[in-house]
Amino acid sequence: MKKPRLKSEKMLAITSITAILFASFATPAFADDEEDAPMTVQIARLSSEAATAVAQGAMLDCRKKGYQATATVVDKNGIVQAVVRDTLAPPVSIPISKAKAYTAVNFSADTSAMAERANTAVGMFDGVLMSAGGAVINVGGKIYGAVGVSGAPGGDIDEACAKAGIAAIAEDLEMAD
Numbered sequence: 001m002k003k004p005r006l007k008s009e010k011m012l013a014i015t016s017i018t019a020i021l022f023a024s025f026a027t028p029a030f031a032d033d034e035e036d037a038p039m040t041v042q043i044a045r046l047s048s049e050a051a052t053a054v055a056q057g058a059m060l061d062c063r064k065k066g067y068q069a070t071a072t073v074v075d076k077n078g079i080v081q082a083v084v085r086d087t088l089a090p091p092v093s094i095p096i097s098k099a100k101a102y103t104a105v106n107f108s109a110d111t112s113a114m115a116e117r118a119n120t121a122v123g124m125f126d127g128v129l130m131s132a133g134g135a136v137i138n139v140g141g142k143i144y145g146a147v148g149v150s151g152a153p154g155g156d157i158d159e160a161c162a163k164a165g166i167a168a169i170a171e172d173l174e175m176a177d
Contacts, residue, residue, distance in 0.1 A: 043076065044142045050169050051081035051145070054137065058149050058165025059084045062157070069151025069158065071165055072097040073137070076145055078105050086151070093150035100134030100148030100158070102127055108143060110135045112159050133158030137166050139173045 046054070051073040058071035063086055070085040070093035078101075085094060104111050111134035117123045118130040132155025134148040147165050149158040 044144055045075055046073070046081060046137070046144050046169075046173075048081065050173065051075075052084070053169050054147050054165040055082040055084040056165070057168030058147055058161045059086050059089075061164035062086070062149060062152055062161040065152070065157065065161070067152040067157065067161075069149050069161060070094050070097045071147055071149045071162065072101045073147045073165075074098070074101040074105055074145050076105060076143060078102040081145065089151045096129065096150035097133070097148040099127055099129035100131065100150065100162075101146040102134075102148070103129050104134030104136050104146035104148065105143070108136060108138075110159060111148075112155065131155050133162060135159055135162035135166060139166070139170050144173070 055071040055073045059069055062069035062071075068086040068089040070083065070089045072080060072094070073082040075081050080098060080101075083094065083097070100111050103114070106128070107114060110132075111130055112132035114123070114130035115132065122128065123130045129148075133150055133152075134146055136146050137144040147162045149162045149165075152158045152161065
């Protein structure tokens, strides 16, 4: 038995009205501002040379203090840009320094400030290491990435070395902007 045509027309009208209402609610409230919004964004990134200078500066600072360490620099996305491992730094210091840098940049904070969160669900997330030794490369109010250091007998020393690496390029980076 065929359904009356009137019912299918009514259903089509309801479906159309529902689609129009849905589309109007799905439209962002700031649609007028979208015309003025840029189509691209500017992202400040360190050059390979600058990233290497940070890692080298951090590693050399640890060496000056008597420790063999590894320093890893990551960009704003947590992607490795440079790694410098001192001659006798333990191999495990490579993934640890990377995890510290990755954590610092993803949370926009030095890892020493996150130690209390280490045993939380976020702190146990793969690749995250909320242990001192990661420092955000924040110069002139811009975050360029982060550096993580591992190899000294304490995270506070690792972090001091990381900050020394940042200091190695901070003035030049400020002048570049």
